[in-house]
Amino acid sequence: MKHFFLALLFTGSLSTASWAQIKNNPESNHGNKFEQLGTIIQDPNMYRSASGAPGPRYWQQRADYDIDVELDDQKQRIAGSETVTYYNNSPDPLSYIWLQLDENEHNPKSDNQKFDESSMKEKMSIADVQAIMGHNQDLGVKIEKLTDGSGKALKYTINQTMLRMELPKTLKPGERFKFKVNWNYNISDRMTIAGRGGYEYFAEDGNYLYTISQWYPRLAVYSDFQGWQNKQFTGRGEFALTFGNFKVNITTPADHVVGATGECQNYSKMLTSAQLKRWNQSKNATSPVEIVTLDEVKDMMKVKSTKKKTWTYVATNVRDFAFVSSRRIVWDAMGTNVEGKKVMAMSYYGPEAYPLYNRYSTKVVAHTLKSYSKHSIAYPYPVAISVEAANGMEYPMICFNYGRAEKDGTYSEATKYGMIGVIIHEVGHNFFPMIVNSDERQWTWMDEGLNTFLQYLAEQEWDNNYPSQRGPAHKIVDYMRLPKDQLEPIMTNSENIVRFGPNAYAKPATALNVLRETIMGRELFDYAFKQYAKRWAFKHPTPADLFRTMEDASAVDLDWFWRGWFFGIDPVDIAISDVKYYRLDTKNPEVENLEAKAARERTEYNIGRERNRQEGTKFAVEQDTSLQDFYNKWDRFAVTPATRSAFNEYYAGLTPEEKALYDTKTNFYEVDFANVGGLVAPLILEWTYVDGTKEIERISPYIWRKNENKITKVFAKAKEVKSIKLDPFRETADIEENNNSWPTEYAPSKFELFKQKTAPRGSSTGANPMQQNRQSPNQVKQ
Structure with a gap:
C-alpha cells in the first residue's frame, strides 16, 4: 500500500538511565538486563538441581536435644x-563441630558492642548515652562442662x-556423636539491653515476664553450599539452624x-x-x-510461690526451641482446622494487653x-x-509480639493494626524460615522478605x-528514589545493609507482590511459589533455589526480574517522552x-487580519470588484467530478484486506518511552478516548530487550485518543509519576500535598478516639 500519513508531533524530554550492576555487555544499550543469571548464581549440582529442587544426593544434618533447664526468678538466671545427638548425614568427615552461643552478643567485650x-547530639536520651558508654553487666554464656556421651571432657x-x-x-559420614553441655547465664533486661530474649520487669506488681530464646548451646548449620555457617551473631542477622527433635524439662516457680x-x-x-477442664x-x-x-x-500476682514445678515439652522436627514463663499471663486457646x-x-498475655489480645490475638493466629x-x-x-511481650520475634510454634492498651482499656487504631500486623x-x-529453613544470617530477605509478602x-x-x-508497590518508592549511596541490592549480607527494614523486608515483599500481580499473574505465581515451599519444606534453600523454582514451575523467564530487583539498586522510572499522531490519508x-x-x-491566521475584520476595514478588492479575477472566486477546496472520480477509481482498486483496513478509519499513535530509572518494567497503559471511554493495555517488559534505555511503539486505535497514562494502578513502583502522562499532568508541589494530606488509616499519630469517645457524655458503647 502506498499510503501517505499525516503526522502531528508532540514533543517531550528524554533522558537515559545508568546501569551500574553486573553488566554482560557494558558498552551496549542491550544485552545486560535480560541476560541469564548463570554467571552470578552457583551452578546446579547433584545436591541442588537446575530446576530449583533438591538434587538426588541432597543431604542435611540433624541434631536432637534432651534438655533440663531451670529458671531462677530471684536471680534472673538460667541454668x-x-x-545432644548429632547426625553426620553429609559426605564429609568432620573433625570438629560448631555450636552457637547467641547470648554472648550481650557480653560487654563482644565486637558487636x-x-x-555513634555521634553526639544536642539532646541525648538515657538510651543514647548508655549506647555510647556500654555496660559492665555480667552477661553471656558460661560453659560449666562439655563432655562426650561417656562423660569424658572435650576440648x-x-x-x-x-x-x-x-x-x-x-x-565419618553416616555416623552420629552424642555429647553433653552444662551451662548458665544471667538473663538480660531486654527493655534496656535489647535483644530477642530476656526479661521485662513490672514494678507496679513486682513480677517478671521471661521470654527465653537463643538460650541453649545449639548446632550451627553444616551444608553442601557453604560448609559451616559460623558467621558471628551480632544482633541483626538471625539464625541458620539444624532440624531435630526436642524434649525439654522446664523448671519454674510453681505459680508460673x-x-x-x-x-x-x-x-x-x-x-x-x-x-484442665x-x-x-x-x-x-x-x-x-x-x-x-x-x-x-491477678491472684497469682499478689502472692509469690516458693515452690517449683517442671513442665515437659516435646517437639518433633523443629529447628529451635523457645518458651515464655511468668505468673502474670493469661492463657487462652482455640482448636483451629487448618487444611483438615x-x-x-x-x-499468652498480661493484664495490660488483655483488651486487645483477648479479642484478637488467638483469632489472628x-x-x-x-x-x-x-x-x-x-x-x-x-x-x-x-x-504479648512488647517486642517481636519468632521461633517454632511460638512468637513474641506487642499490643498493649492504655490503662483505661482503650487503644488507638494504630496500636490495633500494629498488633494484628506483628502477630501475623x-x-x-x-x-519462613521455621519450615522452609533459609539461612537468615546470610540472606535476611529470604526470611523477612518472603514472610512480609505473605503477611501482606x-x-x-x-x-x-x-x-x-x-x-x-507505591509504598516502596520513597526508598527506591534515595541516593545510591544509601542503597544496596537485596542480595546483600544482613550486617552490611544501611536501611535494614526497607531493604530486607519491604523491597523483597514488594518485588514478590509485583511479580504476582503484574508480571506473572496470580495463577502462575501461586502455583510456582507453592512448589518452592513444598520442595524446600524442612530443608535449607538458597536464593538460587527460589529463583530457579519460580521459573521452572511457571515457564516464565524471570532472570531479568531477579537481576533488576534483587541484584541491582536502580528504581523503576518509565517516562512517556514523545507522542506522534498518525492517521491514514x-x-x-x-x-x-x-x-x-x-x-x-x-x-x-494572524491577529492583524482578524482585527481588520473586526474593525470593518474596507478592503480594496471589495471596493473595486474589477480587481477580482478567477482566483478571488475560486474555491480551491471544492470537490470536483475529476477528484471524485479519481477517488472512486482508487477505492475500487483496493483489495478486500486493504478495504477492511481503510474502512476502520484507524488512528495510529507512535509513542516514545524512556527508561529513566534503569529498572525495566512492563508498560501498563490507560488510554482515555475523546468519547470518554477507557482501555487498559499491558505490554511485556521484554519490549526493552533490544534497547534497555528507550523504545518506540506504534499503537493502532479505532477511537481518537485524548490522553495516555502509564502505570495507572501504581503497580510497578514507578518513582516519578509526573512523566507518566500525555499530555503531561502535574501533581501539586510537595508543600501543597502536605497541606492536603490527612493522617493515613492506621497512623500512629494523633489522639486516641476510643479514649475520647469514652470521655464524651454521648459515648457509644464499645
Whole structure:
C-alpha cells in the first residue's frame, strides 16, 4: 500500500538511565538486563538441581536435644544441661563441630558492642548515652562442662558467639556423636539491653515476664553450599539452624505459667482441675477459651510461690526451641482446622494487653495459619502461640509480639493494626524460615522478605481496608528514589545493609507482590511459589533455589526480574517522552479537502487580519470588484467530478484486506518511552478516548530487550485518543509519576500535598478516639 500519513508531533524530554550492576555487555544499550543469571548464581549440582529442587544426593544434618533447664526468678538466671545427638548425614568427615552461643552478643567485650558508629547530639536520651558508654553487666554464656556421651571432657574454643568443639575422633559420614553441655547465664533486661530474649520487669506488681530464646548451646548449620555457617551473631542477622527433635524439662516457680515450642506432656500435673477442664473444652471451641483467666492471674500476682514445678515439652522436627514463663499471663486457646488438621491456636498475655489480645490475638493466629497454608504449605505443627511481650520475634510454634492498651482499656487504631500486623508477621515466620529453613544470617530477605509478602496477603484477607505498609508497590518508592549511596541490592549480607527494614523486608515483599500481580499473574505465581515451599519444606534453600523454582514451575523467564530487583539498586522510572499522531490519508476529497481547508486557515491566521475584520476595514478588492479575477472566486477546496472520480477509481482498486483496513478509519499513535530509572518494567497503559471511554493495555517488559534505555511503539486505535497514562494502578513502583502522562499532568508541589494530606488509616499519630469517645457524655458503647 502506498499510503501517505499525516503526522502531528508532540514533543517531550528524554533522558537515559545508568546501569551500574553486573553488566554482560557494558558498552551496549542491550544485552545486560535480560541476560541469564548463570554467571552470578552457583551452578546446579547433584545436591541442588537446575530446576530449583533438591538434587538426588541432597543431604542435611540433624541434631536432637534432651534438655533440663531451670529458671531462677530471684536471680534472673538460667541454668541448664543438655544431651545432644548429632547426625553426620553429609559426605564429609568432620573433625570438629560448631555450636552457637547467641547470648554472648550481650557480653560487654563482644565486637558487636563497639563496631557501630555513634555521634553526639544536642539532646541525648538515657538510651543514647548508655549506647555510647556500654555496660559492665555480667552477661553471656558460661560453659560449666562439655563432655562426650561417656562423660569424658572435650576440648573447645569460644570465639565470641561461636564455640568450636573438637571431636575425639573424626565423625565419618553416616555416623552420629552424642555429647553433653552444662551451662548458665544471667538473663538480660531486654527493655534496656535489647535483644530477642530476656526479661521485662513490672514494678507496679513486682513480677517478671521471661521470654527465653537463643538460650541453649545449639548446632550451627553444616551444608553442601557453604560448609559451616559460623558467621558471628551480632544482633541483626538471625539464625541458620539444624532440624531435630526436642524434649525439654522446664523448671519454674510453681505459680508460673509456661508456654513453649511443641506440646506439653504433663498438663494434668501443671494445671488445676478447672484449668484442665477449660483446656479440653478449648480443643473444640469456636472462640478462644481462657485456660488461665485474668482473675486467676491477678491472684497469682499478689502472692509469690516458693515452690517449683517442671513442665515437659516435646517437639518433633523443629529447628529451635523457645518458651515464655511468668505468673502474670493469661492463657487462652482455640482448636483451629487448618487444611483438615486440628491445630491449637493459643495466646499468652498480661493484664495490660488483655483488651486487645483477648479479642484478637488467638483469632489472628488462626487466620494467619489458614492464609499462609493456602499460599505456601499446610501448617504441619500441632500448636501455634502468640505471646504479648512488647517486642517481636519468632521461633517454632511460638512468637513474641506487642499490643498493649492504655490503662483505661482503650487503644488507638494504630496500636490495633500494629498488633494484628506483628502477630501475623511473627506467626507467619513458622513457615519462613521455621519450615522452609533459609539461612537468615546470610540472606535476611529470604526470611523477612518472603514472610512480609505473605503477611501482606494475610492482612488483605483479614480486612479489605487493612492499612498494609509493606507490599503495595507505591509504598516502596520513597526508598527506591534515595541516593545510591544509601542503597544496596537485596542480595546483600544482613550486617552490611544501611536501611535494614526497607531493604530486607519491604523491597523483597514488594518485588514478590509485583511479580504476582503484574508480571506473572496470580495463577502462575501461586502455583510456582507453592512448589518452592513444598520442595524446600524442612530443608535449607538458597536464593538460587527460589529463583530457579519460580521459573521452572511457571515457564516464565524471570532472570531479568531477579537481576533488576534483587541484584541491582536502580528504581523503576518509565517516562512517556514523545507522542506522534498518525492517521491514514483517505484520498477522499470529501474528507481531505475539508481538513486541508481547516489546516490552511490555521496556517494563514494572524491577529492583524482578524482585527481588520473586526474593525470593518474596507478592503480594496471589495471596493473595486474589477480587481477580482478567477482566483478571488475560486474555491480551491471544492470537490470536483475529476477528484471524485479519481477517488472512486482508487477505492475500487483496493483489495478486500486493504478495504477492511481503510474502512476502520484507524488512528495510529507512535509513542516514545524512556527508561529513566534503569529498572525495566512492563508498560501498563490507560488510554482515555475523546468519547470518554477507557482501555487498559499491558505490554511485556521484554519490549526493552533490544534497547534497555528507550523504545518506540506504534499503537493502532479505532477511537481518537485524548490522553495516555502509564502505570495507572501504581503497580510497578514507578518513582516519578509526573512523566507518566500525555499530555503531561502535574501533581501539586510537595508543600501543597502536605497541606492536603490527612493522617493515613492506621497512623500512629494523633489522639486516641476510643479514649475520647469514652470521655464524651454521648459515648457509644464499645
